[in-house]
Amino acid sequence: MINSLSIVLPLFNEEERLPHLFNKIKKFSTRTKYNVEFIFVNDGSIDKSLFLIKKFEKENIKKINIKIVNYKKNKGKGYALKQGVLSSNKKWILTIDIDLSVSFEQFDYWVKNKYLKKGVNIFFGSRLLKRSNVVAKKSRVFTGNIFNILLRLIISDKFLAIKDTQCGFKLYEKNLAKIIFKKMKEYGYIHDVEILILIRKNKFTVQELPINWIHKDGSKINIIKDSIKMIIDLFRLRLRYKL
Numbered sequence: 323m324i325n326s327l328s329i330v331l332p333l334f335n336e337e338e339r340l341p342h343l344f345n346k347i348k349k350f351s352t353r354t355k356y357n358v359e360f361i362f363v364n365d366g367s368i369d370k371s372l373f374l375i376k377k378f379e380k381e382n383i384k385k386i387n388i389k390i391v392n393y394k395k396n397k398g399k400g401y402a403l404k405q406g407v408l409s410s411n412k413k414w415i416l417t418i419d420i421d422l423s424v425s426f427e428q429f430d431y432w433v434k435n436k437y438l439k440k441g442v443n444i445f446f447g448s449r450l451l452k453r454s455n456v457v458a459k460k461s462r463v464f465t466g467n468i469f470n471i472l473l474r475l476i477i478s479d480k481f482l483a484i485k486d487t488q489c490g491f492k493l494y495e496k497n498l499a500k501i502i503f504k505k506m507k508e509y510g511y512i513h514d515v516e517i518l519i520l521i522r523k524n525k526f527t528v529q530e531l532p533i534n535w536i537h538k539d540g541s542k543i544n545i546i547k548d549s550i551k552m553i554i555d556l557f558r559l560r561l562r563y564k565l
Contacts, residue, residue, distance in 0.1 A: 327413075334399075357387075423538050448530035
């Protein structure tokens with residue numbers, strides 16, 4: 323089903339996490355049978371992230387297919403994902419968070435266990451399925467539950483036939499992904515919700531799949547400030563798409 327894969331890695335000031343990520347990429351590249359490109363999207367980092375990525379690219383230029391998308395102003399994870407998706411060349415696109423709360427091995431697990439069914443072209447990793455294994459602080463779980471409650475109060479269930487919109491581990495067939503991301507206008511934390519709305523509006527098929535998810539410290543989310551912004555942004559989404 324899948325023979326080539328673009329892996330999109332959005333990042334902002336991640337110099338401390340990058341060495342671990344590089345090691346994981348090396349291991350994945352060594353064992354994978356797929357034609358893979360890794361797309362680093364540097365979302366205006368002001369630390370050593372870009373330097374480290376360029377160094378990693380130079381050291382592995384003959385071993386690993388690496389593409390770097392870089393711009394100076396920080397514009398948000400949604401914007402970074404959009405640039406990565408639109409610059410991808412392979413037939414399938416995997417988006418993954420830089421902290422590897424869901425690891426590259428999850429993709430192998432999906433393939434090995436034949437979760438990627440024919441006729442479905444978009445797959446969302448979900449922390450809320452019974453078969454998922456989630457390791458997280460109670461406060462993180464509580465915050466996620468509150469967001470889901472608010473989401474379903476503000477946005478019609480017609481567009482939310484997915485339990486977990488916010489997990490960053492998502493797999494798209496390239497042509498559909500480019501249609502979705504070209505139309506996406508939300509660049510903040512609720513870009514995932516807009517992605518799902520656009521999937522439903524375009525009548526694409528999406529399926530949730532179980533994941534192993536381990537919470538990693540270092541989140542840049544401000545619980546109070548960003549929660550208020552998320553609520554405002556959800557109401558704006560509702561108005562934009564007349565939900």
